[in-house]
Amino acid sequence: MPVTRMQTMVSKSQTMSDRTATASRLEEVVSTPDEFDQVVLQALPMLLDRAAGSTKRFLRETGQWNDDIEHEKFALRWGSEYLERFLVCGRTEVPCRPLFLFDSLVAKQHSKPEPFCYHPDLLRPLGRFLDGLAARAVISRDALIALYHHAYGWSPGEVIAVTGLNGVESQRIYKNFRRWRESGWQRTMDEMGLTKVELAELGNQQQRHRQRFNSEAERLIRVAQTHYRKSEPNHYPCLSRSQWGEMFTQGYGCDYRIWHLALCLDCMQTAWGLGSNGSTIGEKPRLELQVRP
């Protein structure tokens, strides 16, 4: 036993000294992008912990922190987001001191009015699932198109009909669906920290109490959509039915339709039936959450 304890202590002290060496290397000036990559890639764990720590501090200071695993995961998730951006953009900032550059990037993010979508209910599995979908939709067209499926259960053909797309755009929709099924969905679930057990439990809840489940999902997806719609181009506001009608009839604003309707339940109801030249006669769409792609 004493030998094991000794080994643990030696291992801990070794780790500590490694971390110190890495930190001091990060504080030194790097002159080339390759050097930047080399130094930063060696220090990913340390930088992730640092970013998560900053996020945690920000949440504490803004009265949004709770000592539980959901909040810890939230902080880690945003730390990872910042680190990903740093990995790509930081190399264009050389010569620089990576550690200080990283700190400034995180601080800059936290100085924004709403750096991330925080709501206590969005930290639970259903909230995390919806938050993950909406957050991913902002940066991935595959996820954006997949939102139509997850929110309304539509197939690619139905998405094309509802959004009134032409031939070229239609092909892309099929491609988006395929990629999302192949890898996008799993990747998003992994990044949101949703385990297989949690996903299975969501499926069970949906089967047992479908109506309650969907109404809760509608409430939460509205919170997420309101936040992430800010990432749309700022000339994409909500429109009246006549304005949507004009857009659909004249065939312009493909991107507008795809982006906005996926991220706005209300406008989806407003523009319902315009895309398929009125051939879709039926009830306005209600949220029917699909957990699987």
Add this chain to the structure above:
Amino acid sequence: MGQEEDLELYRSRLLESLDSHASRCLRGVSDPIQVYVNERRVGELEGAGIGAMLQVQCIDHIDTVQLRTEEGTLLGGLVAPEHGFRTDRLRLSADTIELCVHNTSQGGTLSALFMPAPSFWSRAWKSIAEAADRLVARRPDTALVYGMRMVAFTQALLAIAVVGLVADRVTTWMTAERTPSPVIQTASLPAAPPAGTTRLEQQLDEVARIQTKIGEALASQQNGIVQLHQAVAKLSSTQESVVSSVVMVKEEVKEELEKRLEAVGRETDRTTRHVASKGRVEQEQLEAAIHSLTADNDRLSKEVAGLEEHNQALKTKLQAANASKAVDPNPDRLLARQNDPGRQPLQLADSLQGSQQQPFLFWVTFSDGTSQESIDQWVNGMKGHKGAVNEGWQEVRIVPPPVPPDRFLEQIRGEKIVKAARISQ
């Protein structure tokens, strides 16, 4: 405990994802590239397009630019400065995207240019064409011309060799068609004439030689192309560095010019303001002087008019006196009048004295801190009387001075306690 493990698992998964992100490129060849400015999507670059370009103009400053695949993978990006240019060239596999951000006080502009990787032959031809262009454009370098000639000669040689080989093969095939089946041929080999075998051997040797030559020619051509590539790469890197230095120098010059213009502008503004304020003061002083002169003029003209009237009255009286003298029957009264010689001049003198005894009025301001007692003393010293005070100006009436008013005022201004003096109010 389970939660800690779950958290640790999540952390290591995120780290794996980050680690693999750095070394992968998941973009399909024809997929568009999504362009984000300040984390808002602004458009896309056609991934398969030749020289696809996207230009974006924003009201706000461009802070960050990000390029993502349709899956959401972050391919590249840059952080732009608050003011000025930032250019970057991102390599995605063999393709290149050139980003250029320009931030000004009016907002920011982004231009993104997608340059797909050219094929091997197009690169080779491009290199040769560029080299040829340069040769045409300027006096050719002897070594390079020699190299080009060598390449051309090698190509010609290779073409001839290939044609020869093809012709030889065709001949062989045609001969083979005429020959009997291999079994029969084998059987009849011993009967074949030795001359035919020798010719065949010679032909084989010839083909082998040609093949060797072709191999050498190909190797030398490849060497030439490799050298050309290296030269082109060096040239393009030099060009890039020159272009970037030109951009930097331009930027520096622009900034310097802007700074100088600002400084000159500030200096000019200050001078203009100073001159304008001085001009205003002088104008005010001039207006006050003109006003006082006008008032003096009015007063003098009134006095002159009064004197003329008085004169006229005196003349009338004189004429009347003469007339009465002419008609007056009483010589005693006339005599009495004649005996009073000072009467008429006295009247004139009285009138003059009356006009002279009108008090001389002027306005004066005193130096700061002058006591009322000193002022009274000074006024008494002049045998004057104080009048009204208006906006710091004290009215003083004195016996008309023996010197002209202007000179008198100058004297007054010379007094220690007097700050300023003027005649008009």
